[in-house]
Amino acid sequence: MSVTTLPPLALARRQPSLLVRLFDTKPFLIVMCLAPAIGLLAVFLTYPLGLGIWLAFTDTTIGRRGVFVGFENFQYLLTDPLWWNAVFYSVIYTAIATFGKFALGFWLALLLNNHFPFKSLLRAIILLPWIVPTVLSALAFWWIYDPQFSIISYLLVDVLHWRSSNVDFLGSPWPARFSLIAANIWRGIPFVAISLLAGLQTISPSLYEAAMLDGASAWQRFRYITFPMMMPILAIVMTFSIIFTFTDFQLVYAITRGGPVNSTHLLATLAFQRGIAGGELGEGAAIAVSMIPFLVFATLFSYFGLARRKWQQGESND
Amino acid sequence: MRNDITRRDALALGLSAAAIAATGAPANAQSAIKAADIAAPKLPIEKGATLRMLRPVRFVQADEDVFRANAAKFTKETGVEVKVDFVGWEDINQQTAVTSNSGAGPDIIIGFSDAPHIYIDKLVELTDVADYLGKRYGGWLNLAKAYGRKSKSDSWIGLPFGATAGPLIYRKSVLKSVGFDKAPDDPAGFLDLCRKLQKAGKPAGFALGNAVGDGNGFADWMMWSHNSSLLDEDGNVTINSKETIAALNYVKELYPTFIAGTPSWNDVSNNRAYSSQEIGLTANGVSLYFSLKNDPALAAIAEDSEHQLLPKFFAPISPMSGLTLNAMVFKHSPYPNAAKAFLLFMLEKDQYEPWLNANSGYWSQPLAAYADSAVWKGDPKVAIFKDTMTSTYYAGYKGPISTATGAVRADYVTVQMFAAVATGASTPEAAAAETEQRCKRYFRRQR
Numbered sequence: 001m002s003v004t005t006l007p008p009l010a011l012a013r014r015q016p017s018l019l020v021r022l023f024d025t026k027p028f029l030i031v032m033c034l035a036p037a038i039g040l041l042a043v044f045l046t047y048p049l050g051l052g053i054w055l056a057f058t059d060t061t062i063g064r065r066g067v068f069v070g071f072e073n074f075q076y077l078l079t080d081p082l083w084w085n086a087v088f089y090s091v092i093y094t095a096i097a098t099f100g101k102f103a104l105g106f107w108l109a110l111l112l113n114n115h116f117p118f119k120s121l122l123r124a125i126i127l128l129p130w131i132v133p134t135v136l137s138a139l140a141f142w143w144i145y146d147p148q149f150s151i152i153s154y155l156l157v158d159v160l161h162w163r164s165s166n167v168d169f170l171g172s173p174w175p176a177r178f179s180l181i182a183a184n185i186w187r188g189i190p191f192v193a194i195s196l197l198a199g200l201q202t203i204s205p206s207l208y209e210a211a212m213l214d215g216a217s218a219w220q221r222f223r224y225i226t227f228p229m230m231m232p233i234l235a236i237v238m239t240f241s242i243i244f245t246f247t248d249f250q251l252v253y254a255i256t257r258g259g260p261v262n263s264t265h266l267l268a269t270l271a272f273q274r275g276i277a278g279g280e281l282g283e284g285a286a287i288a289v290s291m292i293p294f295l296v297f298a299t300l301f302s303y304f305g306l307a308r309r310k311w312q313q314g315e316s317n318d
Numbered sequence: 319m320r321n322d323i324t325r326r327d328a329l330a331l332g333l334s335a336a337a338i339a340a341t342g343a344p345a346n347a348q349s350a351i352k353a354a355d356i357a358a359p360k361l362p363i364e365k366g367a368t369l370r371m372l373r374p375v376r377f378v379q380a381d382e383d384v385f386r387a388n389a390a391k392f393t394k395e396t397g398v399e400v401k402v403d404f405v406g407w408e409d410i411n412q413q414t415a416v417t418s419n420s421g422a423g424p425d426i427i428i429g430f431s432d433a434p435h436i437y438i439d440k441l442v443e444l445t446d447v448a449d450y451l452g453k454r455y456g457g458w459l460n461l462a463k464a465y466g467r468k469s470k471s472d473s474w475i476g477l478p479f480g481a482t483a484g485p486l487i488y489r490k491s492v493l494k495s496v497g498f499d500k501a502p503d504d505p506a507g508f509l510d511l512c513r514k515l516q517k518a519g520k521p522a523g524f525a526l527g528n529a530v531g532d533g534n535g536f537a538d539w540m541m542w543s544h545n546s547s548l549l550d551e552d553g554n555v556t557i558n559s560k561e562t563i564a565a566l567n568y569v570k571e572l573y574p575t576f577i578a579g580t581p582s583w584n585d586v587s588n589n590r591a592y593s594s595q596e597i598g599l600t601a602n603g604v605s606l607y608f609s610l611k612n613d614p615a616l617a618a619i620a621e622d623s624e625h626q627l628l629p630k631f632f633a634p635i636s637p638m639s640g641l642t643l644n645a646m647v648f649k650h651s652p653y654p655n656a657a658k659a660f661l662l663f664m665l666e667k668d669q670y671e672p673w674l675n676a677n678s679g680y681w682s683q684p685l686a687a688y689a690d691s692a693v694w695k696g697d698p699k700v701a702i703f704k705d706t707m708t709s710t711y712y713a714g715y716k717g718p719i720s721t722a723t724g725a726v727r728a729d730y731v732t733v734q735m736f737a738a739v740a741t742g743a744s745t746p747e748a749a750a751a752e753t754e755q756r757c758k759r760y761f762r763r764q765r
Contacts, residue, residue: 015525025533058762061721061725061763062415062722071668076759079754082756111516141526145582146579146587147576147577147579147580147582147583147587148590148591148594148596149590149594155446165578166578166579168578169577169582170579170581170582171578171579171580171582172581172740172741173741175744176582248611256527256528256582257527257528257584258528259527259528259734259737260527260581260582260737260741261581261734261737261738261741261743262734273729274729277729278725278728278729278760279721279724279725279728280725280760288341301700
């Protein structure tokens with residue numbers, strides 16, 4: 001029996017059909033599995049990015065096809081005080097807001113990491129500023145900062161009588177800049193806090209127990225256990241946070257539209273203002289493209305500055 | 319689908335007929351409009367023509383009702399179906415750009431002021447219709463000519479439907495309390511008024527922030543009242559002039575008398591500050607007055623308010639322009655005659671007069687004869703808007719209107735010049751020079 005049936009079976013096993021063999025080839029499988037992802041990336045990421053970069057080298061306006069002008073847009077931007085102004089504020093905005101978000105967010109994460117009643121409910125509430133659409137919270141801040149109807153002015157002037165005139169939050173450059181940074185920090189804290197909280201919960205309690213046995217103080221436990229162990233996740237969250245902050249648009253556009261006198265333009269709002277409102281698509285695209293070097297630098301900085309070190313896996317540093 | 323539309327249209331027609339009855343503006347009331355007997359241009363309507371049009375959304379419901387009723391009347395008389403879509407003010411420019419670039423979409427768009435000059439190559443000339451209407455109704459007014467005709471030519475590319483301006487609005491009682499019956503027409507007197515208003519705790523407030531309407535309105539007023547202009551007649555940038563410097567110096571003196579925070583004002587800020595009685599003097603369109611008048615809690619403020627043409631200072635007339643509704647017919651339309659016939663029909667007195675009256679003063683007429691419309695005989699505080707379109711000032715004055723004149727406004731270039739000087743961020747000379755640079759950049763392809 002076995003003698004009569006074995007040969008065909010063995011033959012079948014040795015010579016599978018062409019289709020089966022095709023699907024067994026590794027290179028083919030790789031191409032097939034990657035194709036959808038690459039297709040999506042090409043259509044929704046590479047094409048718009050490529051188009052944006054191409055536009056930056058043309059003098060296209062709304063309603064008129066442009067011609068290639070080389071670096072003309074960028075040369076103009078270098079002589080444009082408003083662009084320098086936007087670069088200056090974008091950097092300041094990102095630096096101060098990121099620092100604020102991390103200082104307060106880390107602190108909040110440490111607090112939330114304790115045991116207390118209604119823990120999950122509170123953690124959910126903390127996320128609210130992040131969940132609310134930015135434009136809505138921007139509108140709320142717009143009212144809070146209103147020159148005539150601000151609730152802060154109302155409290156200080158009419159309730160507490162600490163001041164005799166309304167606070168002019170958005171009427172002059174520096175107060176307007178810091179008002180926007182404050183709004184951005186408020187909005188960004190939950191993201192940082194919840195991400196860092198997730199990181200905190202991965203730290204093994206045995207490390208703290210060992211430290212306590214050695215007599216480490218609370219500060220020492222934070223400095224020598226929590227902080228180093230959090231480094232990798234800090235690096236990732238900080239990279240994201242810097243990118244989100246540097247490219248922020250909605251908050252500034254909804255509250256000040258870049259005013260007063262252009263002092264609060266970020267590169268993103270300036271790009272929109274020039275490109276869409278002013279109709280100079282090429283120049284707007286050039287402003288947007290000019291953000292790329294800053295973003296690459298920020299990403300590299302947090303990656304190399306804060307990335308995983310060997311000692312975190314129990315090896316010594318180089 | 320087809321049934322749905324007809325049913326909805328029929329419903330709309332019924333509603334608008336009711337609305338007309340309610341507002342007491344029947345189409346054939348005894349009209350005071352004089353119309354000369356002129357032969358209408360021959361516009362044989364294409365077979366099977368249908369039209370689609372876009373226009374900005376209404377101020378008042380009656381505007382939309384009467385407009386739709388008029389369009390339905392056109393359909394009844396000619397058999398041409400007209401589908402009218404009302405579009406948000408912020409979106410109309412983008413939709414016009416897309417329509418123009420893609421060569422598809424609506425046959426007619428009513429856009430704003432300078433739109434026909436931007437899409438000039440894509441538009442059907444409307445000279446025959448405009449000439450006929452001009453002769454029939456006492457001539458086109460200045461602002462209509464500025465926005466309707468190609469610059470330095472007699473050919474028409476847009477048909478203006480009306481304009482709305484932003485004159486001064488002030489509290490009579492407040493001005494009286496500081497010794498003024500009206501705002502003075504000379505710069506020193508006006509400055510004096512603002513100083514006294516500030517002392518009285520009811521300061522003036524004019525937008526110096528990125529506000530498309532109010533910010534540009536104030537900047538234009540200050541420039542034109544000092545005889546400074548963005549361009550000369552040939553389109554050369556002339557903003558960096560001693561007149562501009564004088565205007566900037568004046569605003570530098572005027573600004574400290576304003577309520578705090580005007581550099582951050584947008585288009586609604588002065589409405590709110592005026593309605594809450596924080597300020598006694600500002601400049602705004604008629605919408606502010608109506609919002610006060612129609613709110614029982616604020617009607618007393620409306621009662622105490624008065625409009626006045628912007629003080630002219632050194633200019634020959636009050637330098638006040640107006641945002642203009644400007645109709646265009648696109649070349650891609652398969653039915654250009656039907657489109658022209660429709661616009662002509664809408665501007666004839668049987669249709670236009672009821673529509674003008676329905677707008678209760680928000681829009682003022684582009685044709686001289688319509689000055690006799692009933693709407694201007696009602697509320698005397700609204701009558702000031704009657705002559706809006708007689709103004710010789712327009713956005714981009716006194717150069718040819720172009721894409722760049724619109725872009726300079728949309729990018730707040732002159733607003734920021736004034737704000738920079740007012741807040742002390744730059745000197746008048748530096749601000750004027752920087753503005754010249756920015757303008758030259760925008761106008762580099764226009765010459």
